[in-house]
Amino acid sequence: MRHLMSPLDFTTEELEKLFDLANDIERHPAKYAHACEGKILATCFYEPSTRTRLSFESAMTRLGGRVIGFSDAASSSASKGESVSDTIRVISCYADICAMRHFKEGAPMVAAEKAGIPVINAGDGGHQHPTQTLTDLLTIRTMKGRLSDFTVGLCGDLKFGRTVHSLINALVRYEGIHFIFISPEELRVPDYITEMLRSKNIPYEEVIRLEDVMPKLDLLYMTRVQRERFFNEEDYIRLKDFYILDRYKMTLAKKDMLVLHPLPRVNEISVEVDNDPRAAYFKQAQYGVYVRMALILTLLEITVE
Amino acid sequence: MLNVGKIEEGYVLDHIKAGKSFALYEHLQLDKLDYPVAIIKNAKSNKMGKKDILKIECDINSLDLDVLAVIDHNITVNIIKDGVIVDKKELTLPKQIRNVIHCHNPRCITSIEQELPHIFVLADEEKQIYRCKYCEEKYSESSQRK
Numbered sequence: 334m335r336h337l338m339s340p341l342d343f344t345t346e347e348l349e350k351l352f353d354l355a356n357d358i359e360r361h362p363a364k365y366a367h368a369c370e371g372k373i374l375a376t377c378f379y380e381p382s383t384r385t386r387l388s389f390e391s392a393m394t395r396l397g398g399r400v401i402g403f404s405d406a407a408s409s410s411a412s413k414g415e416s417v418s419d420t421i422r423v424i425s426c427y428a429d430i431c432a433m434r435h436f437k438e439g440a441p442m443v444a445a446e447k448a449g450i451p452v453i454n455a456g457d458g459g460h461q462h463p464t465q466t467l468t469d470l471l472t473i474r475t476m477k478g479r480l481s482d483f484t485v486g487l488c489g490d491l492k493f494g495r496t497v498h499s500l501i502n503a504l505v506r507y508e509g510i511h512f513i514f515i516s517p518e519e520l521r522v523p524d525y526i527t528e529m530l531r532s533k534n535i536p537y538e539e540v541i542r543l544e545d546v547m548p549k550l551d552l553l554y555m556t557r558v559q560r561e562r563f564f565n566e567e568d569y570i571r572l573k574d575f576y577i578l579d580r581y582k583m584t585l586a587k588k589d590m591l592v593l594h595p596l597p598r599v600n601e602i603s604v605e606v607d608n609d610p611r612a613a614y615f616k617q618a619q620y621g622v623y624v625r626m627a628l629i630l631t632l633l634e635i636t637v638e
Numbered sequence: 639m640l641n642v643g644k645i646e647e648g649y650v651l652d653h654i655k656a657g658k659s660f661a662l663y664e665h666l667q668l669d670k671l672d673y674p675v676a677i678i679k680n681a682k683s684n685k686m687g688k689k690d691i692l693k694i695e696c697d698i699n700s701l702d703l704d705v706l707a708v709i710d711h712n713i714t715v716n717i718i719k720d721g722v723i724v725d726k727k728e729l730t731l732p733k734q735i736r737n738v739i740h741c742h743n744p745r746c747i748t749s750i751e752q753e754l755p756h757i758f759v760l761a762d763e764e765k766q767i768y769r770c771k772y773c774e775e776k777y778s779e780s781s782q783r784k
Contacts, residue, residue: 416753418753437750438745439747
């Protein structure tokens with residue numbers, strides 16, 4: 334039995350298979366419409382998340398399965414003091430697979446150790462969000478046809494943004510990746526990431542102005558400055574609108590550059606960019622469903638001929 | 639210089655950073671064992687200026703000393719048999735350590751989950767970096783003082 338805790342749990346070959354399956358689901362949805370009939374997905378969300386939870390629910394429903402679960406800690410037995418270990422033991426009796434989001438880092442791993450069913454980490458605090466990374470990779474691979482040889486700009490909160498850290502870790506496994514980190518001084522990418530890049534001889538630059546590097550980028554990954562990651566409201570207010578991607582900045586970009594964003598966006602991408610053919614963030618949400626469908630099938634070891 | 643008698647069989651842990659011998663005593667759980675132990679604090683050292691030394695009279699197979707490498711990898715472990723040094727043990731970093739050091743990341747699941755052991759995994763042998771198995775927080779000596 335396998336679980337998904339980190340995007341690195343799968344080898345690049347296994348990811349290729351997963352993405353091929355996701356692309357086949359996209360092309361032939363009817364073929365998979367009953368693949369999970371009789372199966373139940375438990376969505377255990379100790380922290381509110383509309384997008385990820387609905388994406389999982391949509392994925393399981395499109396596979397013909399059913400969904401049970403809770404959407405915040407207050408409506409779960411955690412409010413009565415139940416441990417994650419005990420909760421997952423009980424959930425294992427009710428469901429065939431579990432997607433867990435928790436505000437504490439490592440909670441899904443504790444669940445995986447005790448579970449009798451596959452557990453998917455649907456986000457654990459500021460630590461990992463592997464299905465977002467799988468979504469990002471599938472979007473890039475589908476829209477660009479490859480996962481190698483890119484200049485990738487990551488912009489915004491590179492310090493607290495778990496999606497950014499996971500994506501960097503996932504992309505370093507491919508050839509020819511050059512990173513450009515665009516952030517204010519206070520939100521720079523952590524040292525352990527730059528240390529890792531130096532140890533692997535992977536080129537990177539750190540800059541403050543987005544405009545200066547726009548022409549170089551093949552991919553631009555925008556992130557939101559998240560209020561919940563700040564202890565100090567003043568710092569949040571000062572930094573939240575540091576970057577705004579608008580129509581003017583898009584004129585500086587390559588004709589085939591892709592703009593990605595894990596969503597929700599606030600002000601960091603102006604709505605005037607939404608209709609630009611290079612804006613891929615809503616397609617990304619669609620690919621998120623396909624990749625979660627592929628993941629559920631893979632972890633449940635269900636094959637569809 | 640203070641003189642402490644020779645031991646017949648056991649270990650002499652030398653070159654312990656001055657002031658760290660009590661921490662080692664605790665990590666080896668010597669307080670729960672019945673072995674004769676001498677703790678020498680702030681002994682003169684040509685190499686270190688000041689150092690601590692621990693002498694433990696015991697069966698030489700009775701203690702797992704590799705855990706000491708996590709605390710201080712510069713410790714010299716002398717193995718004593720019949721009153722003389724028969725070997726110097728090289729400390730190897732354990733791949734995983736359980737309930738020796740604690741994760742102090744307030745966002746880690748170990749901070750709330752009952753009975754969950756604190757497990758650290760050797761993430762980088764060359765740089766001697768341990769990370770919490772659950773949240774990947776790096777172990778640092780300063781975090782343990784919190």
